[in-house]
Amino acid sequence: MSxxxxxxxxxxxxxxxxxxxxxxxxxxxxVYIVRSGTAVGTLSGxxxxxxxxxxxxxxxxxxxxxxxxxxxxxxxxxxxxxxxGGNGLHRSTDGGKSWKVLTGWQTKEVLSVAPDPVDExxxxxxxxxxxxxxxxxxxxxxxxxxxxxxxxxRRVIIDRExxxxxxxxxxxxxxxxxxxxxxxxxxSVGVPGIKWIFQHPVEGNVLLVGTEDHGVRVSFDRGATWxxxxxxDTSAVYSxxxxxxxxxxxxxxxxxxxxxxxxxxxxxxxxxxxxxLDALYTICVDPYDTNHLLVGTNGYxxxxxxxxxxxxxxxxxxxxxxxxxxxxxxxRRRGVRE
Amino acid sequence: MKTVLLVxxxxxxxxxxxxxQRSFEERREKILVVASxxxxxxxxxxxxxxxxGQDLPFAFAMLDSLTYDQSxxxxxxxxxxxxxYLHGEHVLPDTLKRKMREAYRVRTMYRGDTENHWxxxxxxxxxxxxxxxxxxxxxxxxxxxxxxxxxxxxxxxNHWFDISSTIGQGEFxxxxxxxxxxTPMLVLYEFAKDPAMKTKAQLMLDLLFVDFAxxxxxxxxxxxxxxxxxEDIINPLAAPSTFxxxxxxxxxxxxxxxxxxxxxxxxxxxxxxxxxxxxxxxxDIIYHIATNRSKPYVHTETKRVRNIIRFGKExxxxxxxxxxxxxxxxxxxxxxxxxxxxxxxxxxVTYVSDKPNNTIFTLHPFSSGKxxxxxxxxxxxxxxxxxxxxxxxxxxxxxxxxxxxxxxxLQHKNALIVLYDIEEGTTHSHVDGFFPxxxxxxxxxxxxxxxxxxxxxxxxxxxxxxxxxKEEDVNWRLRSFERRNGFVVExxxxxxDGSFENFRTTLMKRRPRARDKGKHWEVKYRTRGGHxxxxxxxxxxxxxxxxxxxxxxxxxxxPYVQSERGSGVITLTYGGKRRILDFKRGRITETP
Numbered sequence: 001m002s003x004x005x006x007x008x009x010x011x012x013x014x015x016x017x018x019x020x021x022x023x024x025x026x027x028x029x030x031v032y033i034v035r036s037g038t039a040v041g042t043l044s045g046x047x048x049x050x051x052x053x054x055x056x057x058x059x060x061x062x063x064x065x066x067x068x069x070x071x072x073x074x075x076x077x078x079x080x081x082x083x084x085g086g087n088g089l090h091r092s093t094d095g096g097k098s099w100k101v102l103t104g105w106q107t108k109e110v111l112s113v114a115p116d117p118v119d120e121x122x123x124x125x126x127x128x129x130x131x132x133x134x135x136x137x138x139x140x141x142x143x144x145x146x147x148x149x150x151x152x153x154r155r156v157i158i159d160r161e162x163x164x165x166x167x168x169x170x171x172x173x174x175x176x177x178x179x180x181x182x183x184x185x186x187x188s189v190g191v192p193g194i195k196w197i198f199q200h201p202v203e204g205n206v207l208l209v210g211t212e213d214h215g216v217r218v219s220f221d222r223g224a225t226w227x228x229x230x231x232x233d234t235s236a237v238y239s240x241x242x243x244x245x246x247x248x249x250x251x252x253x254x255x256x257x258x259x260x261x262x263x264x265x266x267x268x269x270x271x272x273x274x275x276x277l278d279a280l281y282t283i284c285v286d287p288y289d290t291n292h293l294l295v296g297t298n299g300y301x302x303x304x305x306x307x308x309x310x311x312x313x314x315x316x317x318x319x320x321x322x323x324x325x326x327x328x329x330x331x332r333r334r335g336v337r338e
Numbered sequence: 339m340k341t342v343l344l345v346x347x348x349x350x351x352x353x354x355x356x357x358x359q360r361s362f363e364e365r366r367e368k369i370l371v372v373a374s375x376x377x378x379x380x381x382x383x384x385x386x387x388x389x390x391g392q393d394l395p396f397a398f399a400m401l402d403s404l405t406y407d408q409s410x411x412x413x414x415x416x417x418x419x420x421x422x423y424l425h426g427e428h429v430l431p432d433t434l435k436r437k438m439r440e441a442y443r444v445r446t447m448y449r450g451d452t453e454n455h456w457x458x459x460x461x462x463x464x465x466x467x468x469x470x471x472x473x474x475x476x477x478x479x480x481x482x483x484x485x486x487x488x489x490x491x492x493x494x495x496n497h498w499f500d501i502s503s504t505i506g507q508g509e510f511x512x513x514x515x516x517x518x519x520x521t522p523m524l525v526l527y528e529f530a531k532d533p534a535m536k537t538k539a540q541l542m543l544d545l546l547f548v549d550f551a552x553x554x555x556x557x558x559x560x561x562x563x564x565x566x567x568x569e570d571i572i573n574p575l576a577a578p579s580t581f582x583x584x585x586x587x588x589x590x591x592x593x594x595x596x597x598x599x600x601x602x603x604x605x606x607x608x609x610x611x612x613x614x615x616x617x618x619x620x621x622d623i624i625y626h627i628a629t630n631r632s633k634p635y636v637h638t639e640t641k642r643v644r645n646i647i648r649f650g651k652e653x654x655x656x657x658x659x660x661x662x663x664x665x666x667x668x669x670x671x672x673x674x675x676x677x678x679x680x681x682x683x684x685x686x687v688t689y690v691s692d693k694p695n696n697t698i699f700t701l702h703p704f705s706s707g708k709x710x711x712x713x714x715x716x717x718x719x720x721x722x723x724x725x726x727x728x729x730x731x732x733x734x735x736x737x738x739x740x741x742x743x744x745x746x747x748l749q750h751k752n753a754l755i756v757l758y759d760i761e762e763g764t765t766h767s768h769v770d771g772f773f774p775x776x777x778x779x780x781x782x783x784x785x786x787x788x789x790x791x792x793x794x795x796x797x798x799x800x801x802x803x804x805x806x807x808k809e810e811d812v813n814w815r816l817r818s819f820e821r822r823n824g825f826v827v828e829x830x831x832x833x834x835d836g837s838f839e840n841f842r843t844t845l846m847k848r849r850p851r852a853r854d855k856g857k858h859w860e861v862k863y864r865t866r867g868g869h870x871x872x873x874x875x876x877x878x879x880x881x882x883x884x885x886x887x888x889x890x891x892x893x894x895x896x897p898y899v900q901s902e903r904g905s906g907v908i909t910l911t912y913g914g915k916r917r918i919l920d921f922k923r924g925r926i927t928e929t930p
Contacts, residue, residue, distance in 0.1 A: 032716075033724070035727070044408045047446075062446065063408075063446055064408070064412065064445065064446035064447075064448055065446050065448065066448065068715070086448055086449060086450070086451065087446075087448060087449045087480065088449075090481075091481075098476070098481065099480075099481050100475060100480070100481025100482065101480040101481055101482060104490050104493065105456075105460070105490050105491075105493055105494035105497065106493075108451070108645075109451060109715060111715055128645075128647035128648070128715045129645075129647065129653075150648060151647070151648075151653070152647045152648035152715070154715075171648040171649065195717070212717075212718075212719075236717075236719055238717065254717065254719045254720065255719075278720065279717070279719065279720050281717075298720055
């Protein structure tokens with residue numbers, strides 16, 4: 001089936017003049033706010049921006065929407081964009097031309113979204129007031145916080161190898177669920193201020209967390225035990241990204257710069273100090289060109305490197321607070337994202 | 339005697355029209371005329387033009403530009419646009435009506451992240467969905483159908499009515515943000531077709547107004563405030579609440595637009611136009627509560643902390659509020675700590691004066707990323723910088739609004755103790771006090787007391803530690819760099835003390851006893867009224883040997899307003915009359 005679909009896609013690319021908009025590889029940037037903004041609710045410069053990889057123009061797909069995150073679902077017949085936003089979770093099935101807000105008044109701002117990679121009906125969102133799950137494409141939502149002692153959840157992700165396993169970052173701890181978010185347990189990372197969770201793209205036992213003041217903590221046994229990462233263990237780390245095979249992992253944070261690890265996160269080397277940019281909030285590796293790295297800054301837009309981090313330049317949205325950058329579709333045409 | 343219950347479901351006109359209300363009619367006509375001659379681009383003044391028929395071409399042109407101008411948007415736009423539309427529907431050209439309708443399709447209306455944002459957003463959405471029913475999801479900015487939007491808005495509004503009448507508002511008693519609650523409710527009351535929703539809007543208007551009325555004095559909003567802007571804190575009659583007080587309470591007597599001291603500073607300050615345009619009438623009983631100051635009284639309230647998202651044990655811990663109201667002044671306080679980020683105003687004495695800056699207070703100018711992260715989902719390491727861009731003064735050491743974890747109060751009638759115990763390493767570790775230059779007298783006495791007089795109001799403040807003075811534009815700034823610090827405050831008047839000299843002489847003989855040892859920071863003071871107040875920082879509050887138990891605080895407790903916490907029933911009492919706001923049953927009753 002997937003072979004047939006690949007052939008169809010190839011046919012579309014070669015004979016019909018390229019990808020449809022939702023499938024044409026593009027960089028997506030979630031813009032939370034802009035530096036020059038003066039009032040909430042009057043910011044046309046915020047939203048979900050897209051720039052096709054073969055272009056340099058950023059287009060706002062959802063203006064006036066505070067956007068902390070973005071998510072994707074792709075099957076052989078369907079591509080869905082999800083926007084984690086101030087007004088709730090937004091969904092577009094036409095490449096960002098039109099949107100529907102799926103959540104209601106019970107759900108406040110959505111900070112991250114994790115669509116199930118196989119079953120389109122299942123969605124998870126994290127919010128300042130907990131994790132919510134939908135099993136009917138977002139029509140109804142149910143809070144899933146059994147086992148949590150706090151309610152702020154910055155990010156929720158689905159395990160790459162077991163869709164029943166989820167990880168959620170609370171301010172106090174890292175939580176894991178092994179039953180589709182029905183119940184949660186803490187994983188003993190050993191430090192507070194868990195900001196980000198990352199799972200190795202190939203070696204699923206490798207988990208990394210970024211912390212407020214303790215840099216990176218790494219686990220090689222799926223969260224059972226954790227250790228301090230060498231070289232990057234005292235600063236704020238907000239985001240990770242890796243090459244598709246995970247040979248190189250990158251991290252960034254607040255006054256941290258950009259760091260690289262080539263040993264699954266055990267040790268790190270700084271490759272850019274970014275001293276004049278303060279906070280680097282998110283990082284992304286272009287799966288089509290792993291020399292191409294992108295970081296989202298807090299108020300200075302996107303910076304990009306085309307030489308694996310040796311040199312960097314401003315690459316768009318110069319005023320933006322960029323909370324997440326993703327390239328979609330990834331190289332492998334299956335699942336949420338690569 | 340048989341009690342006659344008068345159910346005032348949603349027809350305000352059934353109540354007696356008193357002289358107060360008659361003068362209201364004059365004021366409401368006046369505001370419409372004056373606002374309709376303004377040449378700005380605000381929905382309020384445009385609405386006034388549509389209602390009076392004045393300057394219609396200009397109104398249409400401004401409205402047209404507002405339908406596509408993205409500089410005004412979100413929740414602020416959502417409710418004023420529909421309010422303007424519904425009030426002016428009879429004169430609006432069809433082309434303009436279509437553009438206004440279209441705005442709800444093409445403009446993404448941000449819901450916001452605060453209580454006032456949501457009230458504005460969902461009121462606008464409710465009325466828009468009601469106005470254009472049976473339209474599919476492609477016709478709305480959020481991809482939801484008219485029915486979905488209507489139900490969502492209805493659901494949240496009912497939720498807000500419920501929490502506001504049981505545990506209180508998070509953005510309570512705000513001289514600035516009161517507009518963002520009153521205007522949506524006035525528009526909702528006017529145009530909601532569902533009688534139940536209309537009654538809820540009326541209930542909420544009564545609640546908002548009586549909440550203000552019980553702490554109102556000559557146009558001033560007294561007591562502690564959840565949120566206020568510094569320029570309004572140091573000049574209370576400059577706040578938007580003054581305009582509402584003029585319209586509904588008839589105080590101050592001078593129309594706001596005739597007095598530079600409190601002339602509307604921005605477009606939203608003209609929003610009392612929506613009050614003038616509404617058929618809602620303030621119940622006489624609330625008018626009297628707002629204006630009768632023949633006897634001093636104590637009024638307490640319980641509110642709630644704005645939604646805490648992290649670094650807290652509860653999402654909405656209670657706020658305890660105490661006000662002592664006289665005809666000359668209001669001394670009011672919140673119990674202290676971080677109750678609202680950024681714009682909290684914990685205590686002050688605000689007095690009647692014909693001069694500006696009629697207030698005295700102290701504060702600790704605290705700022706921290708962690709405080710902000712309690713309420714906002716951003717990262718604490720850069721939240722302070724972000725908030726500074728919007729509120730300009732958040733990290734400023736000289737700011738006049740602040741919440742601080744290192745500030746606690748104890749008040750009993752006209753006396754108050756405020757203590758500070760500022761942790762070492764805190765960014766700003768000084769304490770400031772605001773003393774206006776408009777005082778008639780300011781005396782720094784050798785006894786340690788600072789005495790201030792304005793007209794018939796007398797204030798005595800005893801700083802517990804050394805301090806210095808700095809002269810500024812409109813005030814003297816008392817500043818102390820002692821991290822463990824505090825003030826004892828007594829307020830009096832010619833009615834209570836005869837003369838300022840008597841007041842001073844009495845206080846000079848009194849001296850607070852402070853105990854500053856190890857972790858213990860405590861002050862004990864016998865007031866000139868003979869009450870003994872004892873406040874231990876992070877410890878007990880004791881008045882006349884009895885420990886203050888905040889758990890016993892009611893939702894409202896005073897001679898005019900009574901309510902048990904969680905009941906949803908608020909009883910207003912004045913001169914033998916009772917008006918019961920029953921949010922649970924959705925009805926208002928008055929006796930007799």
